[in-house]
Amino acid sequence: MSEIVQASQSRELIQKGKKAKAAASLLAKATTEQKNKALLMMAEQLIKEQAFILAENEKDIRAGKENGMTDALLDRLKLNDQRLRDMSEALIQLTKLKDPTGELLEEWEPPNELNISQIRVPLGVVGMIYEARPNVTVDASSLCLKTGNAVLLRGSSTAINSNIAIVKVIQHALELSKLPIESVQLLEDTSRKTASEMFKLNQYLDVLIPRGGAKLIQTVVQNSTVPVLETGAGNCHVYIDETADPKMAIDIAINAKTQRPSVCNACETILIHRKWASKHLQDLYTALREKEVRIHGDETVQKVGMDVIPATEADWGTEYLDLELALKVVGNNDEAIAHINRYGTKHSEAIISRTVENVEQFFNEIDAAAIYHNASTRFTDGFEFGFGAEIGISTQKLHARGPMGLTALTSTKYIIKGKGQVK
Amino acid sequence: MSEIVQASQSRELIQKGKKAKAAASLLAKATTEQKNKALLMMAEQLIKEQAFILAENEKDIRAGKENGMTDALLDRLKLNDQRLRDMSEALIQLTKLKDPTGELLEEWEPPNELNISQIRVPLGVVGMIYEARPNVTVDASSLCLKTGNAVLLRGSSTAINSNIAIVKVIQHALELSKLPIESVQLLEDTSRKTASEMFKLNQYLDVLIPRGGAKLIQTVVQNSTVPVLETGAGNCHVYIDETADPKMAIDIAINAKTQRPSVCNACETILIHRKWASKHLQDLYTALREKEVRIHGDETVQKVGMDVIPATEADWGTEYLDLELALKVVGNNDEAIAHINRYGTKHSEAIISRTVENVEQFFNEIDAAAIYHNASTRFTDGFEFGFGAEIGISTQKLHARGPMGLTALTSTKYIIKGKGQVK
Known part of the structure; x- marks a missing residue:
């Protein structure tokens, strides 16, 4: 048979x-x-x-x-x-x-x-x-x-x-x-x-x-x-550097994660510079939780909210495709770039920053199809790019x-x- | 060990x-x-x-x-x-x-x-x-x-x-x-x-x-x-149609086969329209033998010279890379095109012809990287194409x-x- x-x-x-x-x-x-x-x-x-x-x-x-x-x-x-x-x-x-x-x-x-x-x-x-x-x-x-x-x-x-x-x-x-x-x-x-x-x-x-x-x-x-x-496989990151405008960074992070979580250009991990985190992590956390995003966070992030799930190595490589993400605090740009080049799928990566040098370094050193400054990863799309088809x-x-x-x-x-x- | x-x-x-x-x-x-x-x-x-x-x-x-x-x-x-x-x-x-x-x-x-x-x-x-x-x-x-x-x-x-x-x-x-x-x-x-x-x-x-x-x-x-x-794998063909200029066809065939037989853009099979063959096959045969090319031919070709080796199915797919080739007589353009699309490696294919319609059909229907009219397949090369490197x-x-x-x-x-x- x-x-x-x-x-x-x-x-x-x-x-x-x-x-x-x-x-x-x-x-x-x-x-x-x-x-x-x-x-x-x-x-x-x-x-x-x-x-x-x-x-x-x-x-x-x-x-x-x-x-x-x-x-x-x-x-x-x-x-x-x-x-x-x-x-x-x-x-x-x-x-x-x-x-x-x-x-x-x-x-x-x-x-x-x-x-x-x-x-x-x-x-x-x-x-x-x-x-x-x-x-x-x-x-x-x-x-x-x-x-x-x-x-x-x-x-x-x-x-x-x-x-x-x-x-x-x-x-x-x-x-x-x-x-x-x-x-x-x-x-x-x-x-x-x-x-x-x-x-x-x-x-x-x-x-x-x-x-x-x-x-x-x-x-x-x-x-x-x-x-x-x-x-298509998109383990996309938003990196918020030390100098990122707080409102812009939070708006983009929320949009990249929640506007349509089931698609490949949605953000799966947010990386935050330590200095930005010390001032604004709480606000980002609150904004994500208001959108009912489940957060897998590192030790620093876990201190911000009781409901943060401790992140494991597996989380850095996970494409959740849902209202769920990984959140990690990094010490500097090099660490952020190394993390993205290690765990990313070379799809779409964004930096939120007000420092030209950081942006240039990100553009040059990130190995991905689409690299953003101060915009949501959700724009990686044939229609948004103006191709008329995808x-x-x-x-x-x-x-x-x-x-x-x-x-x-x-x-x-x-x-x-x-x-x-x-x- | x-x-x-x-x-x-x-x-x-x-x-x-x-x-x-x-x-x-x-x-x-x-x-x-x-x-x-x-x-x-x-x-x-x-x-x-x-x-x-x-x-x-x-x-x-x-x-x-x-x-x-x-x-x-x-x-x-x-x-x-x-x-x-x-x-x-x-x-x-x-x-x-x-x-x-x-x-x-x-x-x-x-x-x-x-x-x-x-x-x-x-x-x-x-x-x-x-x-x-x-x-x-x-x-x-x-x-x-x-x-x-x-x-x-x-x-x-x-x-x-x-x-x-x-x-x-x-x-x-x-x-x-x-x-x-x-x-x-x-x-x-x-x-x-x-x-x-x-x-x-x-x-x-x-x-x-x-x-x-x-x-x-x-x-x-x-x-x-x-x-x-x-x-690189090049099982390249030269097709001589009914209207091909005899001298040009023979010159190109000899060049494509013998100028440097060990390279991928050298010709491995010559296809000849029946009507051209009836007048000029003997001359092509003589020219190839003068260059000491061993010929694997179909039945028609075998009649032209005692030293023609009977071609087998395997010959149509062979890249000899040496002073050796397969020679076949075809009844029409469709047969030539079908043969090339079946046995070719989509590398370089040439038609020798004085008929615009035949050339257009060849250009449109042959599935290959480089398609020639009245030129040797030996030109498929980054330097000949003017790229400066290959x-x-x-x-x-x-x-x-x-x-x-x-x-x-x-x-x-x-x-x-x-x-x-x-x-």
């Missing part, structure tokens, strides 16, 4: 992989107009099929509650009228963005008199492995379509009903738009085995993009032989780093025109 | 990995002037220590001959006065190139009034795994140094004496230049185990670059969890594709300046 199931699992992956590759060849030839029409059709169908999608999503929400899913995770899973309208609107906005494929990036003639041009092309087939958020299904499908890539989606079992419903609606839109329906496919088998097989699907996948928590991402990075775009936030150093817009889903090729040149 | 040896192997890797990471932090702060001075010192020392380096290289050549190394491989391994002068000159030229690190790529203010800038930064620590060519030791070290990256080199056992000598000279130059000598390190243990351990050295390596044959590269790609820049030729789609200059060894970070903004 188990062997039969396993064989059928592999079959789904191989079959969908093959179909994705075939669809990618066709999609690469689709015009921008054709792709935009399909996006508009997707926008329309998402609204038209709203009742169907929400009913399927409700099944996932009910199962999540039964299984004791946290409020933060339920928030990620939940769809409603407004969120569907937002998704639909995002698809319409996407049609207004420039199609990066086909773009001539450079053209020149070296001394050998060859005419060399570099043009943008789709990557081919994108594999997405992601967790509970069903909006990623629409995001990933539409961004891949816009850039001429086929996509093979592997969402979480906790969102399976939502995802099947959404992909059904998307494929119907593709069919109505006369583009290959296999441009967007979902793996309905959400077992670990399917994910493991996807890690090695080099013959069909050009890139694998994980979106979710640190554990998911590390599993993909540690096991995948398909090139990975590492995204496929994820890269925390790796190759290909793309930080919020990734449409160009992150493209590659290039060189076209060289000669007149018979030999070397 | 074997356990002791294994333990010491791991120790070398871990120790050098740690030192590389520390060196990278210091190098990232070095000025362009400091780095250029060190490059000039390396250029000087390579010439000064020429006798030492050539004597050590001679040991490798002698061992290679004893072990029956092919002429093509011996050519890759061999150093002489001229090649050392070329390496030294390349280092001097490298100082004249722009240092890409620190470059401000973009700066803008989205509606949230944050000031966002994107700047180029070093990758960190680069791991290089490569085969016999000792010039890669100098290339990789100097390109990494120029871009502020530390490098951990793992060359072939067949070049171990040459590599130890060269790295000794380079480290002496670094010492004289007051830069960390651990900026360039060589693993002296060239066992497979060391390579395997390097594949998983994520804590110290930011990227792994294999340079060598298809087998080496596939081993790295299939086993590495460190992000890989896939380089770290390798990427055959992957992420990060960099085709000849990689200095910027391929960099990443970016976003620096965001706020005035207290919260979301």
Whole structure:
């Protein structure tokens, strides 16, 4: 029995992989107009099929509650009228963005008199492995379509009903738009085995993009032989230095932690310079507790409130994704920077300061995708950056780093025109 | 005994990995002037220590001959006065190139009034795994140094004496230049185990670059969890279509195959349109045989010369790297394109043609880093492209594709300046 199931699992992956590759060849030839029409059709169908999608999503929400899913995770899973309208609107906005494929990036003639041009092309087939958020299904499908890539989606079992419903609606839109329906496919088998097989699907996948928590991402990075775009795990810090404006520091800390705790650019640890702490730690503590943030603090912090949980080594590396954070007092900037470079995930790091030298040191020595002075880490986002779209936030150093817009889903090729040149 | 040896192997890797990471932090702060001075010192020392380096290289050549190394491989391994002068000159030229690190790529203010800038930064620590060519030791070290990256080199056992000598000279130059000598390190243990351990050295390596044959590269790609820049394996094709100018086609085919057969952009298979073959195959055959090229041909080709070796399926996928090639007659452009996309390594592909439509189809449908019309595949090279330097030729789609200059060894970070903004 188990062997039969396993064989059928592999079959789904191989079959969908093959179909994705075939669809990618066709999609690469689709015009921008054709792709935009399909996006508009997707926008329309998402609204038209709203009742169907929400009913399927409700099944996932009910199962999540039964299984004791946290409020933060339920928030990620939940769809409603407004969120569907937002998704639909995002698809319409996407049609207004420039199609990066086909773009001539450079053209020149070296001394050998060859005419060399570099043009943008789709990557081919994108594999997405992601967790509970069903909006990623629409995001990933539409961004891949816009850039001429086929996509093979592997969402979480906790969102399976939502995802099947959404992909059904998307494929119907593709069919109505006369583009290959296999441009967007979902793996309905959400077992670990399917994910493991996807890690090695080099013959069909050009890139694998994980979106979710640190554990998911590390599993993909540690096991995948398909090139990975590492995204999203965010153990982000706010460092309040000796000279930070107290009100600004507290406002930013509260915003970075509480404005939407379930997302990757939310702050997970606040570091405070000893001298600032001696004057303002009590106020920061009060502000955090007013927002019902659970605090894991070091010894100094524990003295401020009875309800501070003693921080352990594990807390410095924890992405809580909830109203919970770690709070640590440091002796100087070097200590803060060393702490961040040791425990951070190279995502988003902020310094609150009124001293130029401290800020410069922070900018130069912190190794991260996005480094802030006097602003909330919550701004690390393709939309806030003005890209008009976001496929994820890269925390790796190759290909793309930080919020990734449409160009992150493209590659290039060189076209060289000669007149018979030999070397 | 074997356990002791294994333990010491791991120790070398871990120790050098740690030192590389520390060196990278210091190098990232070095000025362009400091780095250029060190490059000039390396250029000087390579010439000064020429006798030492050539004597050590001679040991490798002698061992290679004893072990029956092919002429093509011996050519890759061999150093002489001229090649050392070329390496030294390349280092001097490298100082004249722009240092890409620190470059401000973009700066803008989205509606949230944050000031966002994107700047180029070093990758960190680069791991290089490569085969016999000792010039890669100098290339990789100097390109990494120029871009502020530390490098951990793992060359072939067949070049171990040459590599130890060269790295000794380079480290002496670094010492004289007051830069960390651990900026360039060589693993002296060239066992497979060391390579395997390097594949998983994520804590110290930011990227792994294999340079060598298809087998080496596939081993790295299939086993590495460190992000890989896939380089170089080149099963390159020249396709001669129905309308190709006969003299130009033969000139380019001969050049692409014979000008330097041991390199990755040399041609390995020639595809010929049936109609062109019926008139000119004999001339192409004669020209190839005059250059002593061994020909693996299909049935049509076998009729042209008694010494044509019958081609097997394996020949279409073989990178000979020698005076040897596969020759196949095709019925039409689609067949040629399908053959190349199936057996090629996405490196360099050429069409010789006088028909615009055929060329356009070839440009659009071939999936490769560099696609030529009426020119030899031998031009796929950072120097020919005018980059002034080359770290390798990427055959992957992420990060960099085709000849990689200095910027391929960099990443970016976003620096965001706020005035207290919260979301």
